[in-house]
Amino acid sequence: MSTNWFGRRDPDARGYFGEFGGRFVPETLVAPIEALEREYLDARRDPAFSTELDRLLRHYVGRPTPLWEAARLGTACGGVRVFLKREDLTHTGAHKINNALGQALLAKRMGKTRIVAETGAGQHGVASATACALLGLECVVYMGTEDMRRQALNVFRMRLLGARVEGVDSGSRTLKDAINEAMRDWVARPDDTHYLLGSALGPHPYPLMVREFQSVIGREARQQCLEQAGRLPDAVIACVGGGSNAIGIFDAFIDDPTVRLIGVEAGGEAITPGRHAARFAGGAAGILQGTRTWVLQDAHGNIEPTHSISAGLDYAAVGPEHAYLESTARAEYHYATDADALAGFQELARLEGIIPALESAHAIAYLRRAARDFGPDAVLLVNLSGRGDKDVQTVEGLLKEADRVAN
Amino acid sequence: MSRIDDAFRRIRAEKRTGLITYVTAGDPSLAMTADILKRIDAAGADVLEVGVPFSDPLADGPVIQRATERALAGGATLAGVLDMIAGVRSDIRAPIVIFSYANPILRMGLDAFVSRAREVGVDGVLTLDVPPEESGEWRRRFRSAGIDTIFLLSPTTTVERIRRAGALGSGFLYGISRLGVTGARETVADSAEALAVRVRHETSMPLALGFGVSRPEHVRAIGQWADAAVVGSALVNVIAEHGGKPDLLDQVERYVRWLQS
Numbered sequence: 001m002s003t004n005w006f007g008r009r010d011p012d013a014r015g016y017f018g019e020f021g022g023r024f025v026p027e028t029l030v031a032p033i034e035a036l037e038r039e040y041l042d043a044r045r046d047p048a049f050s051t052e053l054d055r056l057l058r059h060y061v062g063r064p065t066p067l068w069e070a071a072r073l074g075t076a077c078g079g080v081r082v083f084l085k086r087e088d089l090t091h092t093g094a095h096k097i098n099n100a101l102g103q104a105l106l107a108k109r110m111g112k113t114r115i116v117a118e119t120g121a122g123q124h125g126v127a128s129a130t131a132c133a134l135l136g137l138e139c140v141v142y143m144g145t146e147d148m149r150r151q152a153l154n155v156f157r158m159r160l161l162g163a164r165v166e167g168v169d170s171g172s173r174t175l176k177d178a179i180n181e182a183m184r185d186w187v188a189r190p191d192d193t194h195y196l197l198g199s200a201l202g203p204h205p206y207p208l209m210v211r212e213f214q215s216v217i218g219r220e221a222r223q224q225c226l227e228q229a230g231r232l233p234d235a236v237i238a239c240v241g242g243g244s245n246a247i248g249i250f251d252a253f254i255d256d257p258t259v260r261l262i263g264v265e266a267g268g269e270a271i272t273p274g275r276h277a278a279r280f281a282g283g284a285a286g287i288l289q290g291t292r293t294w295v296l297q298d299a300h301g302n303i304e305p306t307h308s309i310s311a312g313l314d315y316a317a318v319g320p321e322h323a324y325l326e327s328t329a330r331a332e333y334h335y336a337t338d339a340d341a342l343a344g345f346q347e348l349a350r351l352e353g354i355i356p357a358l359e360s361a362h363a364i365a366y367l368r369r370a371a372r373d374f375g376p377d378a379v380l381l382v383n384l385s386g387r388g389d390k391d392v393q394t395v396e397g398l399l400k401e402a403d404r405v406a407n
Numbered sequence: 408m409s410r411i412d413d414a415f416r417r418i419r420a421e422k423r424t425g426l427i428t429y430v431t432a433g434d435p436s437l438a439m440t441a442d443i444l445k446r447i448d449a450a451g452a453d454v455l456e457v458g459v460p461f462s463d464p465l466a467d468g469p470v471i472q473r474a475t476e477r478a479l480a481g482g483a484t485l486a487g488v489l490d491m492i493a494g495v496r497s498d499i500r501a502p503i504v505i506f507s508y509a510n511p512i513l514r515m516g517l518d519a520f521v522s523r524a525r526e527v528g529v530d531g532v533l534t535l536d537v538p539p540e541e542s543g544e545w546r547r548r549f550r551s552a553g554i555d556t557i558f559l560l561s562p563t564t565t566v567e568r569i570r571r572a573g574a575l576g577s578g579f580l581y582g583i584s585r586l587g588v589t590g591a592r593e594t595v596a597d598s599a600e601a602l603a604v605r606v607r608h609e610t611s612m613p614l615a616l617g618f619g620v621s622r623p624e625h626v627r628a629i630g631q632w633a634d635a636a637v638v639g640s641a642l643v644n645v646i647a648e649h650g651g652k653p654d655l656l657d658q659v660e661r662y663v664r665w666l667q668s
Contacts, residue, residue: 014540014541022541023538023540023541024509024536024537024538024541025536025538026465026466026535026536026538026559027538027558027559027560027561027564027583028466028559028561028562028563028583030538030540030561030563030564030568031561031563031564031565031568032563170472171462171463176463177463179465180463180464180465183465184465184466184468187466190563284514285513286510286513286514287508287509287510287513287536288463288510289463289465290536295510297510297514299514300484300485300486300511300514300515301461301485301510301511301512301513301514301515302461302462302479302510302511303462303463303510
């Protein structure tokens with residue numbers, strides 16, 4: 001691990017965080033990815049680039065997002081102080097917009113005219129379509145047909161924003177398959193196309209670049225927590241699919257040894273193959289979609305199907321920096337089940353008047369356990385990564401089903 | 408001198424265009440793949456690439472994706488593919504190259520894979536998502552087992568990286584003659600010639616060109632610039648069309664002979 005120009009924790013020159021990361025891509029993608037890396041590192045040193053991105057984040061996205069002390073939720077959890085980082089209040093309703101605008105600006109700087117993106121829950125697809133509309137770029141979003149069914153509202157939003165949504169009918173028809181298809185598209189058209197990857201995943205420099213674009217969350221939250229709580233939090237809690245919202249909020253606290261970093265994966269229905277997406281609970285080191293990391297796989301190295309109530313966490317691999325943070329024990333990873341998340345979803349709505357995304361509801365669900373571990377007076381910071389409008393139909397269906405079973 | 412070196416030496420001595428074939432192992436079954444490989448060998452192919460089915464073949468187009476799905480549904484695994492090769496190796500003259508994504512090999516364990524591959528007579532390995540920069544460990548272990556490490560080159564590969572692949576790889580270089588995923592096309596791209604000229608300038612290692620080859624005129628066209636042509640999706644298509652029929656092996660042999668006509 002080397003330190004970079006800003007004194008921050010960067011992967012080594014080959015894109016490794018410890019033994020995780022790297023660049024495992026087909027030959028055709030090597031040249032475009034090397035070009036992307038050069039341009040990104042160049043843009044990162046360019047004050048004009050960060051000035052323009054800051055302007056967009058402030059006046060278009062609505063940053064800084066508030067830090068809200070959820071007092072009623074804290075009381076319900078046994079008297080802890082809970083602070084919610086309100087990424088749900090960004091334009092488009094999730095943290096995904098931070099990265100989408102950063103990469104879309106970078107694509108423009110590189111002279112690209114066309115963006116391809118993958119999406120699971122649809123939030124990254126919406127954020128990409130939004131950034132493309134704003135910056136005048138063509139946008140194609142690949143989305144598994146199973147996810148299109150689960151997140152129909154977001155499909156319509158993307159189309160309203162002028163994006164083309166391409167259904168992906170291969171494999172498990174979810175996020176993993178959408179990434180395969182987006183990469184295939186990029187392989188065929190590297191000259192005019194930028195692949196706007198939405199999580200801290202994939203080949204170097206994506207995990208670094210996405211972390212950096214999301215690290216604004218942690219910088220703001222750390223400052224706000226010091227102002228409001230008068231001290232650093234005891235723990236920072238975030239849900240982890242690919243892990244971009246988590247790495248974005250963890251990043252500012254990594255050098256604060258008293259702050260525990262807790263990632264919450266999707267425990268689905270049970271930790272048995274195919275019924276969950278908790279990579280650290282049921283996975284092994286492997287290589288998927290360009291990076292060496294923890295992967296849910298069978299004995300022969302084929303990727304296992306995953307399940308989660310939330311499309312955004314329903315993915316077989318985790319971002320390589322999370323694998324690294326787990327290997328050094330700097331961060332810890334737990335999971336919340338579908339039922340836990342559903343309960344967290346309702347609890348936040350009733351106690352705080354905030355309807356979270358089902359993804360973020362996994363982090364909310366973990367609060368009760370964290371409150372037990374830390375005891376009263378603890379300060380717990382939770383990244384509320386997105387809002388739940390997209391999920392209300394799914395939840396309505398699930399609650400009706402639960403009522404039917406109960407009666 | 409590896410079996411692959413011998414094959415290219417012979418191709419050059421005979422002043423002809425070599426033919427390299429790709430099939431997805433396990434489509435329609437591993438037992439049939441064994442027979443298919445014997446027939447392709449009998450039909451005169453110079454190198455046999457054996458594809459290991461993987462759940463997420465992101466460098467492959469629809470034809471090989473479907474073949475992969477059929478093979479996985481039939482229970483084909485990397486271990487099974489190696490067992491199958493063990494059974495046919497002595498009946499086949501041509502060198503055999505394993506064509507795989509990284510994860511199945513990593514899951515088996517690099518050491519276990521290398522030792523089993525050597526045991527069953529694998530001559531070379533091409534790992535689609537392990538470019539030269541990531542290949543250090545892989546290459547060293549393959550070399551110590553006498554197995555060639557084959558690298559891909561594409562129209563976007565820089566001169567510097569062509570040199571690197573030439574220096575680090577062995578056996579032959581596999582040039583992808585156009586952008587995009589695997590799949591048969593009507594004509595061979597102009598980019599094939601441009602790539603071949605650039606490669607020839609940097610290295611004397613044998614060069615095979617593929618991606619889009621389906622007809623004898625494609626093979627002949629490639630022969631103007633490279634040592635051998637690779638046929639993949641088009642052959643996988645023939646196997647898909649005749650997969651369940653009694654004439655499968657005859658069709659495969661006929662197709663491979665026709666490509667060389």
